[in-house]
Amino acid sequence: MFELVVDMDSSEGSGKVILLRGEIDIYSAPDFKDNLFQAMGDCREDIVLDCSELGYIDSMGLGIMVAALKRARQNDRNIRIRNPRTNVKKLFKITGLDKVFIMEELK
């Protein structure tokens, strides 16, 4: 099961916070892509992907994040990956994407 929630309370200027919940795999990837791109809108601010409740992601999910990052950068915006779990962080490291995205740990 996968769910994407846009945090409407995220403060102005600090980026739009999008909470990812559940598992992103080949089954939920199309859903993730549609919802993420819709939530990004016209990229007027930075995007924060809150991964604290993301239990699983595969290469397809990572590919979608890269596509989203390209789109954000075309608008001089960035995507930050917030609080990924150890297993998710490991995949960012293996693929070198931890150097491409801004990784942040917030308490």
Add this chain to the structure above:
Amino acid sequence: MKPLDTVSVLIPSKAEYVSIVRLTASGIANRMGFDIDEIEDIKVSISEAISRMIDKGISSDSIRIDFHLYGDFIRIDFRLSGSSTRDIFESEEDGFAFEIIRALMDEVNLDTDDHVLLSMTKKLERAV
């Protein structure tokens, strides 16, 4: 070398069944004594492999996954029914998946013998 036990799973070549194989793998690896991190490695690798096969539509019918349990390692073989073998990691994008599998598993072999498209091994590192 003959495995102590073999568990086989046959799934339709559809995205919604990948998570079921992940759960099965998790149960088997846990029973063998792999730790949480290693179980996660196995789950991710299996998932990546099956996703590539489904994404490419190279199996029109089903995918068979054989879990061969040995004393100190597990070997997982992937077989396809009703299709000729093809390289499942041919495109640049697939390289991502292959990179992940190679990093997480101890041994990865492509196209090993008749109908085994991919074979991967993970060793059991027992605490001394």
